[in-house]
Amino acid sequence: MPAAHIRPARRPVVxxxxxRVELYHHVAYSAFEGYVRAVASAAGALPLLLPACPEAVDSAALMDAVDGILLTGSPSNVAAERYGAAPLPASTVQDPARDASxxxxxxxxxxxxxxxLxxxxxxxxLNVAYGGTLDRAVHAQPGRLxxxxxxxxxxxxxxxxxRHAIHVVPGGRLAGITPDGSCLVNSxxxxxxxxxxxxxxxxxxxPDGLVEALSVEAAPQFTLAVQWHPEMRVGDCALSRRIFATFGEACAQRGRVRAGIAPAMTGK
Structure with a gap:
């Protein structure tokens, strides 16, 4: 086929x-720039901001429209009622709309x-969605950092x-991204x-035993969540770049599946 007729590969959509925040006395939806830049540069994907608006978002539409989901960090906390605990103090920053979305x-x-990711x-x-619970003040627990x-x-x-080292569990998804059994991360x-x-x-x-990364065990596709912030270190940290690059590759594969040019992954 002549080169002029070769269709360029489509960037995956993340x-x-x-x-959900207040901006100029209006409800608005925001994400820090680091996530946008990391998705675009290190994952090689098109970043689209998804509003934390439960009436506007549904799983069927997402499955049809995007190739991956990035769950960002935030100053807000997951509401404790979502995992069956007593409510957080009124002064705690929370985002009920994001929880519901x-x-x-x-x-x-x-x-x-x-x-x-x-x-x-x-x-x-991700932990709460699968029935897990959260410690609301890790630093207050004996023996914790x-x-x-x-x-x-x-x-x-x-x-x-x-800030501190992590121990990477052998044989897992993160171990497949980094050859190092131990590495340093921020906190x-x-x-x-x-x-x-x-x-x-x-x-x-x-080092204090706190879970720093997890995945969904039965999922054949990329599922990885980390407690640190690789999005702010893609410029100077090889592990951060590899996390986003591997996520981007998984999203590109899903894009090929959506386009009908690759078979869907099967469960374990």
């Missing part, structure tokens, strides 16, 4: 979950073959500097996993 959809999207709150959302970001007066890049969270959700696999742990 829906980036947003937060994301949590009911995740198991069905995963079962239908959607690639998922979760970051920070995204890891916690202080995983919070520290002084907010520092320049933003310093928030995302490496910007105060909540963490208390009880692991049903059907989830631990992919990495912190």
């Amino acid at each position: 829906a980036i979950i947003t937060d 994301v949590l009911p959809l995740l198991p069905g999207l995963v079962a239908a073959g959607m690639p998922i 979760g970051i920070c709150r995204g890891l916690q959302e 202080d995983h919070r970001e520290g002084d907010h007066e520092r320049p933003i890049p310093q928030w995302y500097e490496d 910007l969270h105060h909540q963490g996993i208390e009880r692991l959700g049903d059907g989830l696999r631990v992919e990495a742990t912190a």
Whole structure:
């Protein structure tokens, strides 16, 4: 076929979950730029912001329209009622609209073959969606590290500097991305996993035993959630780039399936 008739490969489409916020006294939906840039540059995908509006989002439309889902980190916390705990203090930043938009959809999207990458709150959302629980103040527990970001007066890049090592569990999805059994990551969270959700696999742990990465064990497609923030380190961290690149490859494969030029992945 002449080169002029060769159709260029379509970029996969990644829906980036947003937060519901107030902007100029209006309801708005937002995502930090780091996620957009990482999806575009390191994953090689087209980033689309998905509003945290439960009336506007449904799984069938997502399956038809996008090739992957990025569950972003956020200043907000998953409501404790979502995992059967007492309500968080009134001063805690929460996002009920995001909870209502994301949590009911995740198991069905995963079962239908959607690639998922979760970051920070995204890891916690995936855990809660599968029946797990969260510790609302990891730093207050005996023997735990202080995983919070520290002084907010520092320049933003310093928030995302490496803070502690993780142990990568052999044989898992994350181990397939990095050849190193141990690596350094940043840390910007105060909540963490208390009880692991049903059907989830631990992919990495912190030195204090806290779950730092997980996947959906039975899912044949890419499903990975990490407690740290690789989106802010794709410029200087090989592991961060590989996480997004592998996610992008999975999304491209799903795009080929949607286009009818590749077979769907089958379950384990």
